[in-house]
Amino acid sequence: MTQSTDAAPHGGVTIPHDALVAFTTEVFTGRGVPEGRARTAAEALVHGDLTGLTSHGLANLTRLYLPALDAGRIDATAEPEKITDTGAAVLLDGRRSLGLWAATEALDLAADRAAQTGIALVTMRDATHFGCAGHHTARIARRGMVAFLASNCGRQRIARPPGGRAAMLGTNPFSIAAPAGDRPPYVLDMSTTVVPTGKVRAAARAGEPIPEGWLEDAEGRPVTDPRALDAGEGFLRWLGGDPATGAYKGYGLGLMVEVLAALVPGAGLGPAPEALNGDGQPSGRDDDIGLTALVVAPGALRPGPDFDAEADSLFGSLLNCPPLDPARPVSYPGRPEELTAEHRRRHGVPLSAQCHAELTALAAEQGLGFPEPVVAQDGLPSAGVR
Ligand SMILES: NC(=O)c1ccc[n+]([C@@H]2O[C@H](COP(=O)([O-])OP(=O)(O)OC[C@H]3O[C@@H](n4cnc5c(N)ncnc54)[C@H](O)[C@@H]3O)[C@@H](O)[C@H]2O)c1
Structure with a gap:
């Protein structure tokens, strides 16, 4: 279910929303996506982190969208054709x-x-x-x-x-x-x-078990190891x-x-x-x-x-x-997602340490700057659990 907490996950950081959208736009334009289209796509992608639907947020940039663009499974400039x-x-x-x-x-x-x-x-x-x-x-x-x-x-x-x-x-x-x-x-x-696959994979990356009821094995028995999904041993x-x-x-x-x-x-x-x-x-x-x-x-x-x-x-x-x-x-x-989004538009969007590390590595690879974390009132970056 949607996370209601606004603290950055342990070891994570909080980044201003507009800066995240601008960064993601630059990543897409770097892959050949036209500017206006890239911005529309960036807003749609950052929406996941903005609202707490993190299974479909920036974690998918390096896992799904960029590999698909690089492999030609997504065409950066294609115009849909009216049939x-x-x-x-x-x-x-x-x-x-x-x-x-x-x-x-x-x-x-x-x-x-x-x-x-x-x-x-x-x-x-x-x-x-x-x-x-x-x-x-x-x-x-x-x-x-x-x-x-x-x-x-x-x-x-x-x-x-x-x-x-x-x-x-x-x-x-x-x-x-x-x-x-x-x-x-x-x-x-x-x-x-x-649940979507993204929630199972997020648990697998975090090394955490999933609740009974998400996956079942070939015989229909409950599976709580999220790695079973990508091992082909668990069915949603x-x-x-x-x-x-x-x-x-x-x-x-x-x-x-x-x-x-x-x-x-x-x-x-x-x-x-x-x-x-x-x-x-x-x-x-x-x-x-x-x-x-x-x-x-x-x-x-x-x-x-x-x-x-x-x-x-x-x-x-x-x-x-x-x-x-x-x-x-x-x-x-x-409503819960919009209330979360309203708060995060003002105070920043929390990213997990892993997502932050992936995005900063991507920024370095593409020669882009990555936005600075929001600085909390005590003068420290609002990183991790304070
Ligand atoms: N593009 C794809 O192929 C694909 C595939 C699967 C899922 N998704 C996306 O993944 C995201 C997450 O999906 P999900 O099934 O995990 O959603 P979810 O379980 O997080 O939320 C489901 C619904 O429950 C509502 N909800 C949750 N808590 C509530 C509360 N306390 N009070 C009132 N309503 C509440 C939410 O507003 C939402 O409408 C969605 O954005 C979905 O579109 C995309």
């Missing part, structure tokens, strides 16, 4: 363009169209990894619209259908966001498996866990994403005959990802202030729900 345009629905070929940028473009296009038609869909094949789905949808909620974004994982297969022996699907994330009056927007942003479980506790709902949501985000645009599919060749172990690559962006513009359907007032009342009522524990007030998805 079909019906007005309210657009099909694009993403042409391996940088997903952190292309998802923002897809949602902006859908929002511009929805402002006229009330609803619009932009769907893309041959896309690449877009980071945190909620970063992209929240931007549209701030424009007063309701946004949905989903992505499959191309042909990457790491989760098995409940009761099945072969891995067939990815973590298939989606997000839906809506305005909440003057409050932070509602932003549900989640993998449809119990669906949200809900077991069939008796709702696994078919998580699995069904994963398939919803596969249908809307990949089957509709004609992207790579997880479940395919080749998934059954071999021993059923995790297989395939997250190339030819599909994504779908859908925007509803309430203002085009019911002009006037009613929608905004009712959204304000809806989310305000939830916040006023009496809590079980007075120390833990009731919230709604998206």
